[in-house]
Structure formats: C-alpha cells, structure tokens
Amino acid sequence: MDFRQSSRNKKLEHWVLVILVFSLCIGLNFFVSKINWQIDLSTETKYSLSEESIALLNKLEAPIEIIVTIKDDKNLPKIAQKFMHDIKLLLGAFENAPSSELIRSTFLDIESPKPLPQYLSEYTINEPNLIIIASPNGGQKTIFRYDPEVASNPYDDSTPFRSRDSAARQALLETDFYSDWKESFNGVLEPTKFRGEENFIRAMLALAGRKNSRNTAFFTTGHGEKSPFDLDELNGYSEFSRILEDRNIKVATIDLSLGEKIPDNAFMIVIAGPKGTFQDKEVSSIQSFLNNNGKLLLAIDPVEELSVLDRPAFGLRPVLKEWGLRCHDMLVYDNSPGNYDIFTGAYILRSYREGNNHRIVSQHTELGLSIQTDRCRPIETIDNDKIDFDKSELIYTSQNSLGLSGWTQRKTPPVKNPLLDLEGRIPIIAVSEKRKENKNKHFTKGKIIALGSSSILANKYLSKHSGNNLLGKNFVYWLNESPDMLEIPPRNIEYFTVSMQESDFDNLLYSISIVPITIAFIGIFVGWLRKEL
Amino acid sequence: MRQGFWIILRTELFSLFISPATYISTFYFLALLGVGFRFFIESFPATNWILPPLSSLVLGLLFGAPALVPFLTMRTIAEERRLGTLETLMSAPINASAIILGKWSACYVFFLVICCGAYAYPLIILLIFPEQALSLGFNNIEHWVGGFVFLMSFGASFSAIGIYASSVTKNQMVAGMLSFSLIALYLSIMVFSYGEPVVNNNIDSLRQLFYTVGGSLNKGLDKINFFAVGIIHFQTILHQIIVVLFFLSLGTLQIEKIRH
Numbered sequence: 001m002d003f004r005q006s007s008r009n010k011k012l013e014h015w016v017l018v019i020l021v022f023s024l025c026i027g028l029n030f031f032v033s034k035i036n037w038q039i040d041l042s043t044e045t046k047y048s049l050s051e052e053s054i055a056l057l058n059k060l061e062a063p064i065e066i067i068v069t070i071k072d073d074k075n076l077p078k079i080a081q082k083f084m085h086d087i088k089l090l091l092g093a094f095e096n097a098p099s100s101e102l103i104r105s106t107f108l109d110i111e112s113p114k115p116l117p118q119y120l121s122e123y124t125i126n127e128p129n130l131i132i133i134a135s136p137n138g139g140q141k142t143i144f145r146y147d148p149e150v151a152s153n154p155y156d157d158s159t160p161f162r163s164r165d166s167a168a169r170q171a172l173l174e175t176d177f178y179s180d181w182k183e184s185f186n187g188v189l190e191p192t193k194f195r196g197e198e199n200f201i202r203a204m205l206a207l208a209g210r211k212n213s214r215n216t217a218f219f220t221t222g223h224g225e226k227s228p229f230d231l232d233e234l235n236g237y238s239e240f241s242r243i244l245e246d247r248n249i250k251v252a253t254i255d256l257s258l259g260e261k262i263p264d265n266a267f268m269i270v271i272a273g274p275k276g277t278f279q280d281k282e283v284s285s286i287q288s289f290l291n292n293n294g295k296l297l298l299a300i301d302p303v304e305e306l307s308v309l310d311r312p313a314f315g316l317r318p319v320l321k322e323w324g325l326r327c328h329d330m331l332v333y334d335n336s337p338g339n340y341d342i343f344t345g346a347y348i349l350r351s352y353r354e355g356n357n358h359r360i361v362s363q364h365t366e367l368g369l370s371i372q373t374d375r376c377r378p379i380e381t382i383d384n385d386k387i388d389f390d391k392s393e394l395i396y397t398s399q400n401s402l403g404l405s406g407w408t409q410r411k412t413p414p415v416k417n418p419l420l421d422l423e424g425r426i427p428i429i430a431v432s433e434k435r436k437e438n439k440n441k442h443f444t445k446g447k448i449i450a451l452g453s454s455s456i457l458a459n460k461y462l463s464k465h466s467g468n469n470l471l472g473k474n475f476v477y478w479l480n481e482s483p484d485m486l487e488i489p490p491r492n493i494e495y496f497t498v499s500m501q502e503s504d505f506d507n508l509l510y511s512i513s514i515v516p517i518t519i520a521f522i523g524i525f526v527g528w529l530r531k532e533l
Numbered sequence: 534m535r536q537g538f539w540i541i542l543r544t545e546l547f548s549l550f551i552s553p554a555t556y557i558s559t560f561y562f563l564a565l566l567g568v569g570f571r572f573f574i575e576s577f578p579a580t581n582w583i584l585p586p587l588s589s590l591v592l593g594l595l596f597g598a599p600a601l602v603p604f605l606t607m608r609t610i611a612e613e614r615r616l617g618t619l620e621t622l623m624s625a626p627i628n629a630s631a632i633i634l635g636k637w638s639a640c641y642v643f644f645l646v647i648c649c650g651a652y653a654y655p656l657i658i659l660l661i662f663p664e665q666a667l668s669l670g671f672n673n674i675e676h677w678v679g680g681f682v683f684l685m686s687f688g689a690s691f692s693a694i695g696i697y698a699s700s701v702t703k704n705q706m707v708a709g710m711l712s713f714s715l716i717a718l719y720l721s722i723m724v725f726s727y728g729e730p731v732v733n734n735n736i737d738s739l740r741q742l743f744y745t746v747g748g749s750l751n752k753g754l755d756k757i758n759f760f761a762v763g764i765i766h767f768q769t770i771l772h773q774i775i776v777v778l779f780f781l782s783l784g785t786l787q788i789e790k791i792r793h
C-alpha cells in the first residue's frame with residue numbers, strides 16, 4: 001500500500017468515526033428524550049403531586065391526553081404568563097406521576113398549518129386558547145378557556161378602558177384555577193393559591209374514572225327550600241353546589257310535591273332549609289329512596305311559628321326517627337357573648353365529642369376549627385329498637401346554652417323550663433348510616449346527615465369560614481364513600497418583590513462591585529508574581 | 534489514562550489561574566453582570582418576569598457564555614498546536630481522550646468558579662439587605678441549587694464546544710471566533726424555539742423524529758422554568774451530557790488525526 005492510499009484510508013477512517021459518533025449521539029438523544037424524570041427540591045415538594053392526587057390517579061381506567069392550545073408567548077399579560085408557567089410545571093408533575101394509566105400532555109399551535117399528531121386525531125381540537133382533557137372512551141372536556149375581553153380603546157370615551165392585564169386577571173378570576181385572591185403591594189388582585197391539580201384530577205376522573213350511574217344530587221323544591229343555583233352571598237347554596245360538582249356529582253332540583261319520582265340516577269337528596277311541610281307521599285318517597293341505599297342531607301332551621309296543623313320537623317320526623325335521629329322543634333339560646341363572632345354575629349359551634357370523633361369532624365378537632373351558624377335547633381341521636389344503624393352526634397353547642405321549646409312564646413332572657421327545655425351541650429349535627437351487610441367495598445348504603453340549621457352550608461359561611469367549608473367537603477366525601485376523605489391541597493403561590501430606596505440601590509452597586517474588584521486585584525497580584533518569580 | 538488526566542487538569546488549571554487574559558475577561562464579565570443584576574433588581578417589580586429573580590442571574594451567565602467561554606477555551610489546544618507542543622505531549626504515555634478531558638475539565642472548573650463569583654451577588658444582598666433578599670426569594674435554597682445545576686449542565690456543553698473549536702485550528706483567534714459562533718448559534722436555536730408548542734414524543738412524521746432526536750438542542754432553554762423553581766429535570770441534564778460527549782469525541786478524533 002502506498003502512502004497516498006494509506007492517507008486516504010486514514011481520512012476515510014476519521015470520517016467514518018465522526019459519523020459513528022454522530023449516530024451514537026443521535027441514538028442516545030432519542031432514548032434520553034423518552035426519559036422524563038425530575039426531582040422536586042422545593043420545600044414540601046410543592047411542585048410534585050400530592051399523595052391524595054396520586055391515589056386518585058391510580059383509579060384511572062383509561063389513558064389521558066391533556067391538550068393545551070394556548071400559545072405561550074411573551075405578549076401575554078403577566079398573569080396569563082404566570083398561569084402558563086404554573087400549568088407547565090403541573091403537567092410536568094402529571095407526566096412524572098406514578099399513575100395506573102398513561103398521562104400525556106401536548107402543547108399545540110392550532111393556527112399552524114401542521115396537521116394534528118396522529119394520537120390526537122380522534123379528538124376535535126380546532127380552537128385556540130383552550131385546555132382540553134381527553135380520554136379514548138370518555139370523550140373530551142374543555143376545562144379552561146382563556147377568553148379575556150378585548151381591551152377597549154383608551155381614546156374612546158364611550159366605553160370604560162380596561163387593560164389587557166386587567167381583562168386577563170378577570171378571566172382567570174372567574175375560573176377555579178386560582179383562589180384566595182388578595183390585593184398585592186401595587187393594589188391589584190393577585191391569587192395566593194393555585195388549584196390546578198384539583199381541577200385536572202377532577203376532569204380526569206370524570207372522563208377516565210370509574211363510572212357511577214348514581215351521580216346526581218337532587219335539591220328538593222316546593223317547600224321554600226334554598227336553591228343550589230342561588231348565588232346570593234348570604235342564603236344561596238351555590239357554594240355547596242360547587243363542592244358537589246367539584247367531586248363529579250351533578251346538581252339538579254326535584255319537586256316531590258308534584259308527584260315526581262326520584263330518578264334512578266339520584267345519588268342524594270338535599271333538603272336545604274324547608275319552610276313548608278312535606279306530605280306523606282313525599283316522605284314515603286324519601287324513605288324508600290333511603291332504603292334503596294340513597295343518601296339524604298337535611299338542613300332544617302328552627303320554625304318561626306308552629307301551628308297545630310304543622311307536623312314536627314316539617315313532616316320529616318318519621319324519616320329521622322326510622323334512622324335513629326330526632327329533630328326537636330326548639331331554638332338554641334346561648335347568652336355567652338364569647339360564643340358569637342364579634343364581626344358577623346354568627347353563633348360559633350366548637351364543642352366536639354370527647355374521644356373518638358366521627359371522621360367527618362376529625363380534622364376539625366385536630367385543627368381546632370369551629371363551625372359558624374345562624375339560629376339553630378337541636379338534632380340528636382335516639383336509641384330505638386333498630387340496631388342496624390350507626391348513629392353519631394358531630395358537634396354541640398356550649399355548656400351554657402339552652403334548647404328552648406315553644407320559643408316564640410318565651411320571654412327574653414328565657415327562664416329554663418326543666419321539663420321541656422334541653423340543657424347545654426346540645427347536639428346540632430347528627431349522622432346515621434346503615435350498617436354494612438356486604439364486605440364488597442363498592443357496596444353503598446343509605447346515609448343521613450341532619451343539620452340543625454341550613455345556614456351552616458349556605459354561601460354566607462361556606463365560602464368565608466374554613467370550618468364550614470371543610471365540613472361541607474367532608475359531608476360529600478362521607479356520603480360519597482370516599483375512604484380517606486381525600487382532599488387535594490392547593491399550592492401556595494410565591495410572589496417576589498423589592499422595595500428599596502435609590503440610595504440602597506447605589507449601596508448595592510458598590511457592594512457587588514467588590515467581586516469584580518477582588519478579581520482585578522488577584523489578577524494584578526498574579527501578574528506581579530509572574531514578573532517577580 | 535487517569536494519571537495523565539490529572540496531570541493535564543492540574544497544568545491547565547494552573548495556566549488558567551496565572552493567565553492575565555482569564556482575569557481580564559472574568560473581571561469584565563462579572564462587572565457587566567453585576568451592573569445588569571443591580572438594574573434588573575431595581576426594575577424587577579415593573580417587569581413581566583414571572584420566574585424567581587435569581588434565575589435572571591442564571592440567564593445572564595448563560596447568555597454571557599458566548600463571550601466568556603471562548604476566552605477560557607480558545608488557547609487550550611490551538612496554542613499547543615501553534616507552538617508544536619501538542620506533538621511533544623502526545624509522545625508521552627497519555628492518550629488523546631485524557632488530553633481533551635483534562636483540558637475540558639480545567640475550563641469547566643474555571644467556568645464554575647466564575648459562576649460562583651456571580652452567585653456572590655445575591656449572597657451579598659442576603660447579607661446586606663436581608664429583608665429585601667427574603668422578599669426576592671433568595672432564602673429559597675432550591676432556587677440556588679436548581680439554577681446552578683442548570684448552569685453546570687449548559688456550562689459543560691459550552692466548554693466542550695469551545696474545546697472542540699480549539700482543536701480544529703492552530704490560530705487562537707479563529708478558535709475563539711468559532712467557539713463564539715457555535716455557542717451563539719446553539720443559544721439562538723434555543724431562543725427561537727422558546728415557548729414553541731411541544732408535540733409529544735410520538736414519532737408520527739419525519740419532522741417529529743427530527744425534533745425528538747434533537748433533544749434539548751431546541752427546547753433546552755424552556756427548561757429554565759423548571760430549574761428556576763428547584764425542579765431538576767434529568768432529561769435536560771442528560772441531553773447536555775450527550776452534547777459534551779459529542780464535542781469531546783470530535784475533539785479527541787481531531788487530536789488522533791494530528792497524531793497520525
């Protein structure tokens with residue numbers, strides 16, 4: 001072999017090696033692209049999914065696609081950019097979560113002429129600014145639509161001007177992704193909690209979770225009850241309705257007085273603050289529903305007037321009696337000012353049973369949470385001959401309180417009637433459930449929750465008082481047979497700011513100049529050493 | 534090989550620490566970064582910055598790298614080739630990969646020292662203005678660690694690019710410019726791809742295959758969103774390790790070529 005040939009061979013060998021190295025790196029890159037591990041170093045691993053979420057993800061029965069068609073660009077208002085940032089971190093956590101089914105997220109530019117990826121071809125995705133959850137058998141669900149009102153013209157006097165940032169803020173305010181909005185240092189509302197995890201899990205379970213045919217909570221109407229669609233800040237039940245919907249329970253109304261049959265998809269009946277009496281036919285309809293493993297939530301206020309024609313507890317006493325509960329037609333009176341909220345005047349219930357508390361209120365006792373209410377009436381458990389019910393009183397009034405019978409005719413302050421009145425520590429909420437006959441964990445049984453005031457679950461307290469809010473959620477968990485009262489905690493949002501004077505910034509500049517100056521001195525010293533040595 | 538590597542590393546580190554050029558470049562780099570950091574902190578509440586403020590320093594170091602890394606790497610092999618000492622070095626019982634790895638490690642360590650110097654700025658704020666530092670989130674150790682890991686992974690690949698650039702020419706200036714161009718090109722690709730929608734790893738088309746095998750070459754900068762809040766994203770780190778391996782292998786092949 002001559003030198004020219006040898007040189008050619010060396011060159012060829014070199015280029016073959018270069019191509020091999022290149023191919024190896026491309027192959028490695030491909031395999032590494034499949035790896036999606038991440039470690040969350042944040043305190044309390046707040047960017048990872050909570051244990052509650054992971055437990056719920058393991059109940060998924062089909063793969064999940066998360067499709068985001070919001071274009072993340074720098075022209076978005078700051079609050080929207082922040083939202084996209086939170087969503088990206090959350091989707092990263094979902095993809096890394098140990099779930100029973102595949103969870104995959106895709107960011108799409110819907111305005112691009114590029115076709116959809118093949119794995120999304122079965123879904124209808126043709127709108128920008130959406131977050132969609134899809135599952136092969138469950139269809140698709142849009143859980144977020146970013147559609148802020150277009151900012152108006154600042155030079156047009158006829159319409160009030162709104163900045164893009166303000167419009168985006170309102171668009172996000174109206175969603176459930178952020179909560180606990182507070183005024184920031186510059187006077188604008190900023191959210192302090194991100195509830196994306198809860199929102200995504202809820203939608204995923206609705207699409208790919210175990211399907212339950214009994215999935216609707218029916219609020220009774222026709223007796224002056226409070227409405228689940230009433231947004232009134234005081235008496236509305238929209239907040240409780242939202243809690244139900246958040247747990248994938250649909251909300252509807254039913255008028256039993258018109259002879260409507262309780263539908264087969266009824267999961268529970270809610271009777272919220274009735275003012276009129278239930279007729280025998282309605283009562284028997286409720287009884288048969290309960291005996292067919294239905295659930296009842298009865299929130300009943302003290303009666304203003306009791307005529308001889310009215311039946312006790314608005315005619316619902318037989319239902320309660322059958323399940324080992326009694327609802328007295330009394331009013332709770334408490335003369336201790338310490339038991340009333342000084343700002344709202346709400347009556348505070350903070351006495352729980354000693355020892356083993358019911359799991360609905362176990363978190364309340366641990367955290368020392370109270371329940372706020374307006375006027376209330378006693379609801380107690382009774383010993384009847386039926387042994388197949390588990391009954392429990394959840395919360396009591398104070399030691400000094402009285403349960404006044406015939407209270408509309410009593411003077412103020414009332415004098416205790418030892419024969420008819422109830423003495424302190426009067427139970428206000430009680431529950432009863434049928435003992436389980438079947439060990440099958442999917443077997444559901446009838447349950448009743450009776451509250452001595454409808455205000456406990458009204459918007460007034462449910463949205464503003466954490467004790468009531470937790471109680472409302474725990475009611476739904478208990479009725480829904482959720483084994484661990486799963487509650488996905490929201491993530492606290494961090495805000496960074498600085499408030500320094502001009503002189504402070506000058507001092508900062510002088511201080512940080514120490515670093516390059518030190519480098520310069522070391523360099524001069526090293527230069528001098530080189531010359532000297 | 535191991536012994537050769539340590540000797541090369543020690544020698545290179547020594548030459549970097551006694552070279553006036555590295556001190557001059559470090560001085561200017563840190564001075565500019567410091568001034569930039571001060572003005573960033575001043576204007577921070579009025580900006581659209583959604584990441585922790587510490588990440589601004591990380592990005593400053595990252596985008597300053599094309600100006601800094603060539604100063605550290607350009608003379609490593611090009612100078613040896615120009616002076617003819619590379620042939621002498623290769624006559625010693627030491628292989629090409631140890632030479633490349635040793636020189637790269639020295640530059641990388643020096644780059645990390647400069648990063649530590651830059652990290653002194655928030656540390657100074659933490660010491661002098663503790664309350665302001667708390668409101669800027671400088672007390673969150675995960676922001677420091679996440680940002681530094683991000684810098685470590687990209688610093689490694691930038692240094693490797695610089696070493697490769699130095700191995701292909703005898704001229705330091707050419708090596709410096711080539712290294713600047715390659716790093717700037719790499720950053721530009723990432724900047725232009727920043728925020729672009731991510732289609733998942735399913736290979737439906739040639740285009741997606743191209744994106745998948747490209748790895749972090751185009752989407753690496755997006756991952757600052759994760760690292761800045763303390764989430765260590767292994768895929769990004771592994772992609773950068775592959776970039777390091779690729780350029781160091783090319784550098785090694787280049788030296789082997791010279792040897793023969």
